[in-house]
Amino acid sequence: MSESKDTQGELWEVFLQTKKGLPFKHAGSVHAYDKEMAIQNARDLYTRRGEGRGMWVVPANAIVAVDPSDDSSFFDPADDKVYRHPTFYELPEGIKNM
């Protein structure tokens, strides 16, 4: 045990579901040494007032993110497909329930 380095543990990202059925949202992060401690720390830190009904903790280094410096070109393909939006379509005057 003495050869172990003194560290504050690894970084985990915490996602909370505030109510059953709702999407999980990023709440913040915690330090922990293993997954059991990660969920306990996350519970104590982020759900002291009933903020969560569901929780995920994910090792921060397992998250794959888009590089913000090329995010505009990355998300670009969406911009030229306006026909994906309902407002693109011309419908006859007076149509109901659509």
Add this chain to the structure above:
Amino acid sequence: MVVEELEVLFQERIDANEKIEPRDYMPDAYREHLIRQMSQHAHSEVIGMQPEGNWITRAPSLRAKKILLAKVQDEAGHGLYIYSATETLGITRDELIEKLHQGKAKYASIFNYPALTWADMGAIGWLVDGAAITNQVSLQKTSYGPYSRSMVKICKEESFHQRQGYEVIAAMAKGTPEQKEMAQDALNRFWWPSLMMFGPHDSASPRTGNAMKWKIKRESNDVLRQRFIDKTVSQAALIGLTIPDSDLKWNEERGSYDFGEIDWDEFWSVVKGGGPCNLKRLNHHKKAHKDGAWVRKAAVAYAKKYSNK
């Protein structure tokens, strides 16, 4: 892109009230300013547990003890939220703690004053948390995304802190003459240091310019201090306590209270380590950190053995 261009684009994003996120470009000076301010803020939350933690075992009732425990636990949480947000700037938790221990990182000077009586638990929640709330509400709009989000979360929790403190001091003020005197004494001792929490006058605060330009700070020290005074004066009157400032006077024209000059010599002396509890607070933190080392090492060893990550 060259640095100059990036900096122009960065400032344009700030001016458009866009939030800056961890992996976005930011000037080095912006990053350094945030690390200094946010780590100081996180350390304040953690060191701030000491004066109140001191009273948990002596709380006058089980109700009071439970409340104080929950309040101090919240402060630990606030420290952790802000440490995590600071780490997104590329500094580790270990480095942050080390800088505190070396005296290179500061924490709010208010915690270098002792909590002498139970009435101080009232004054701290009412005034110290009250001043912190005024500051933190403004910081919800800070330009750095993780800092801003941690402020939103903290502000939701803080209003209980201020109310529990006010309840304590109001109860003392309504008690026996001795209890009322303790309440007044606590207000006398914490009033001026609470006003100092907002920092030097704008004219004497060299870093304010950049902080405002980058929208790290959204309102100046003097504006925030005035807001705190204006909302606190009537709260003192309501429970029959007197704010220890003979120059305090409503100014009809400004729609604000005028108030006396702060003792800036005292302010700087406490910042520089000359407060009544500076050494005690830091030594206590160092000791707790050192005493906990075996737990951290055991946790590493356990995680390695069972590699359940």
